[in-house]
Amino acid sequence: MSEQEHLSTCLCDLFRLLWSLLVPCIYLSLAFTAILFLLITGVRTWFHMKRKTRKAQDSQLTVAFFHPYCNAGGGGERVLWCALRTLQNRYQNVSFVVYTGDQGVTTEQILDGARRHFNIRLPRAVKFVFLKHRQLVDAKLYPYFTLLGQSLGSMFLGWEALTKFVPDLFIDSMGYAFTLPVFRYLAGCHVVSYVHYPTISTDMLSVIRERNPRFNNAEYISSNPVLSIIKLIYYCVFALFYGLSGSCSDVIMVNSTWTLDHILALWHAPHRTSVVYPPCDVQAFLKVPLTEDNELKKDKKCHSIVSVGQFRPEKNHQLQIRAFKKLLDRMQTESADQETVKLVLIGGCRHEDDEIRVLMLRGLCQELGVANRVEFKLNISFEELKKEITDATIGLHTMWNEHFGIGVVECMAAGTIILAHKSGGPKSDIVVPYDGGPTGFLADDEDSYADTMEKILSLTPATQMEIRRRARSSVTRFSDQEFENSFLAAMEHLMATRGQ
Numbered sequence: 001m002s003e004q005e006h007l008s009t010c011l012c013d014l015f016r017l018l019w020s021l022l023v024p025c026i027y028l029s030l031a032f033t034a035i036l037f038l039l040i041t042g043v044r045t046w047f048h049m050k051r052k053t054r055k056a057q058d059s060q061l062t063v064a065f066f067h068p069y070c071n072a073g074g075g076g077e078r079v080l081w082c083a084l085r086t087l088q089n090r091y092q093n094v095s096f097v098v099y100t101g102d103q104g105v106t107t108e109q110i111l112d113g114a115r116r117h118f119n120i121r122l123p124r125a126v127k128f129v130f131l132k133h134r135q136l137v138d139a140k141l142y143p144y145f146t147l148l149g150q151s152l153g154s155m156f157l158g159w160e161a162l163t164k165f166v167p168d169l170f171i172d173s174m175g176y177a178f179t180l181p182v183f184r185y186l187a188g189c190h191v192v193s194y195v196h197y198p199t200i201s202t203d204m205l206s207v208i209r210e211r212n213p214r215f216n217n218a219e220y221i222s223s224n225p226v227l228s229i230i231k232l233i234y235y236c237v238f239a240l241f242y243g244l245s246g247s248c249s250d251v252i253m254v255n256s257t258w259t260l261d262h263i264l265a266l267w268h269a270p271h272r273t274s275v276v277y278p279p280c281d282v283q284a285f286l287k288v289p290l291t292e293d294n295e296l297k298k299d300k301k302c303h304s305i306v307s308v309g310q311f312r313p314e315k316n317h318q319l320q321i322r323a324f325k326k327l328l329d330r331m332q333t334e335s336a337d338q339e340t341v342k343l344v345l346i347g348g349c350r351h352e353d354d355e356i357r358v359l360m361l362r363g364l365c366q367e368l369g370v371a372n373r374v375e376f377k378l379n380i381s382f383e384e385l386k387k388e389i390t391d392a393t394i395g396l397h398t399m400w401n402e403h404f405g406i407g408v409v410e411c412m413a414a415g416t417i418i419l420a421h422k423s424g425g426p427k428s429d430i431v432v433p434y435d436g437g438p439t440g441f442l443a444d445d446e447d448s449y450a451d452t453m454e455k456i457l458s459l460t461p462a463t464q465m466e467i468r469r470r471a472r473s474s475v476t477r478f479s480d481q482e483f484e485n486s487f488l489a490a491m492e493h494l495m496a497t498r499g500q
Helices: 003-057 075-090 107-118 146-164 179-186 202-209 225-246 257-267 282-286 290-300 317-331 352-368 382-391 406-413 424-430 446-458 461-478 480-497
Strands: 061-066 094-100 127-130 169-172 190-195 251-254 273-275 302-308 340-347 374-378 394-396 417-421 441-443
Touching: 003 179, 061 075, 061 146, 075 094, 075 107, 075 406, 075 480, 107 382, 146 179, 146 225, 169 179, 179 190, 179 225, 190 480, 202 225, 202 257, 225 257, 251 257, 251 480, 257 273, 257 424, 273 480, 282 382, 282 406, 282 461, 290 461, 302 317, 302 382, 302 406, 317 340, 317 352, 317 446, 340 382, 352 374, 394 406, 394 446, 406 417, 406 424, 406 461, 417 424, 417 446, 417 461, 441 446, 461 480
Parallel strands: 061 094, 061 169, 094 127, 169 190, 190 251, 251 273, 302 340, 302 394, 340 374, 394 417, 417 441
Antiparallel strands: none
């Protein structure tokens, strides 16, 4: 046999082997697809029957919000309560449900918390569906592959929510995009998403690609090229599925221009996406007379630097404390009768991890020798929050790529000169020039924060007043009324197709 004939025989044998392996794989794939199709069809039929049974008792359209942490006191919860109030006022014949993972609290306690934290009262009753497995979306449950773990956990939590109540329209108001296909494809619901912060963003991919250490990119990974490549591949694959999940939304709302850019890049649904700025209770702060507030500060000879934000790692309270320490060191060279300066850290503690974080921050204050100049105010009432902000000279914000920054807006509305991080929503939407002048200041590291705080404190009262007035005038676009108008405009078509 010639060499050419021998090669041809070998190739034929190889093709026969591959074909013998391929055919069973095709059969298995077809069988698996058929089983999956039948399973999904059976599940959809089951949920359809559950919805039909519910409608036999109550024919009203039901809108459900998915917000596992609805009893927390953050900006995302303010969006939830304002959205509920807005829809209840507009659609009288619609029932509303909130999926929550809060345990050990009653409906009345949750509603009372909304009143105390945000000064919001709902016009009608709302039903709460209490979920037992909220720990599935808790980051501490997944020390590794946190994004994947939380996303898969949200799908199981969404399944629990569906088995307890099947709505007509589902709104994810907390950012769990992987619940959207569960409700759409398994239960046949129309789905809406309000995105506060993309679970993964192109900025996060850049951090991994450039091997920069961050709170979500440990130094042992950023310093290792192999681990960095593995994490980059993991993030890219996750971003693909995140985009596919989010793109099934009927309506997509984002809270800022920064979030819009990232969601458009990942979800690819521009015609269904709109910016709906989150509601900020600016009216409550605008009621405080600006002139009297300024005179009060001068009489007291004390400058308060206030930070408002939950005690989460990304808020970067350490940067605030370290920058404040540098400011105090520079002020020590001034005369002995220098004005007193204090830093007030205001925020909510959601769980034990946040409480531990506060203890670590207190320890950092002791270490730097500024404990007598730093105050911690945890889980305070809205009235106390308003007083602290209106009495302050500077509002401090240090989160990198903050999606929006309700605390920033509230400080500006209160007449406090804002110093925010030079990134994200504060840079692109909030602390922007207005009426030909600045509305605040931006910084990005310890030195620039210390420099800018020193600069603000050295401004003349007249210059400070100009900035305060300009900032106050600029924040009316973030009011509750503007949110209601934008939210209803985004929801109107979908609500109309559901028979309203």
